[in-house]
Amino acid sequence: KAGVTQTPRYLIKTRGQQVTLSCSPISGHRSVSWYQQTPGQGLQFLFEYFSETQRNKGNFPGRFSGRQFSNSRSEMNVSTLELGDSALYLCASSWLEGGTDTQYFGPGTRLTVL
Amino acid sequence: TQLLEQSPQFLSIQEGENLTVYCNSSSVFSSLQWYRQEPGEGPVLLVTVVTGGEVKKLKRLTFQFGDARKDSSLHITAAQPGDTGLYLCAGVRFNKFYFGSGTKLNVKP
Numbered sequence: 001k002a003g004v005t006q007t008p009r010y011l012i013k014t015r016g017q018q019v020t021l022s023c024s025p026i027s028g029h030r031s032v033s034w035y036q037q038t039p040g041q042g043l044q045f046l047f048e049y050f051s052e053t054q055r056n057k058g059n060f061p062g063r064f065s066g067r068q069f070s071n072s073r074s075e076m077n078v079s080t081l082e083l084g085d086s087a088l089y090l091c092a093s094s095w096l097e098g099g100t101d102t103q104y105f106g107p108g109t110r111l112t113v114l
Numbered sequence: 115t116q117l118l119e120q121s122p123q124f125l126s127i128q129e130g131e132n133l134t135v136y137c138n139s140s141s142v143f144s145s146l147q148w149y150r151q152e153p154g155e156g157p158v159l160l161v162t163v164v165t166g167g168e169v170k171k172l173k174r175l176t177f178q179f180g181d182a183r184k185d186s187s188l189h190i191t192a193a194q195p196g197d198t199g200l201y202l203c204a205g206v207r208f209n210k211f212y213f214g215s216g217t218k219l220n221v222k223p
Binding site for chain 2: 044097103
């Protein structure tokens with residue numbers, strides 16, 4: 001069974017631009033969560049989608065948004081990029097929503113904002 | 115401020131040594147997980163502990179959940195170079211995952 005895939009793997013943008021990251025969960029998984037990983041703050045929860053609905057949200061500004069499609073694939077969008085948005089963005093999928101099930105992480109998208 | 119504090123942040127040891135990584139909080143968690151992450155990859159789940167006082171063993175790794183479900187430890191016996199990586203603890207609280215800042219372990223041959 002294929003694992004969680006994320007595209008693109010690497011991305012370079014400039015301040016003020018916007019970016020869209022994509023995550024394809026393991027087949028059959030309906031929950032997709034997004035995380036931001038930085039050396040200073042570690043891994044921080046952005047949001048979780050289950051069956052196309054946002055179920056949980058972390059403490060990030062409204063510039064960070066996401067959505068989930070009927071096939072469970074998810075996208076994350078960051079608008080008006082700032083230097084501090086440079087990070088590894090990870091998505092994780094699971095069968096069940098919330099913290100009730102094992103999460104399987106993708107390899108991440110490394111975003112660099114110049 | 116992180117909800118989960120992990121210590122130490124960095125650990126460099128020789129092959130064969132023992133080590134313990136700590137994950138502490140003032141909050142109660144419904145469960146706690148430990149992950150290992152290697153460069154260029156996402157975290158991989160090692161274990162989930164659910165019950166206060168629970169101890170789980172995975173070969174040379176021993177995981178313990180505190181009685182009050184606020185803290186956890188990971189003990190590695192006779193570390194090997196293949197244990198090198200970033201170890202992360204994650205607590206589940208009200209259906210959200212909260213990760214510790216991680217412990218970067220380097221085991222030298």
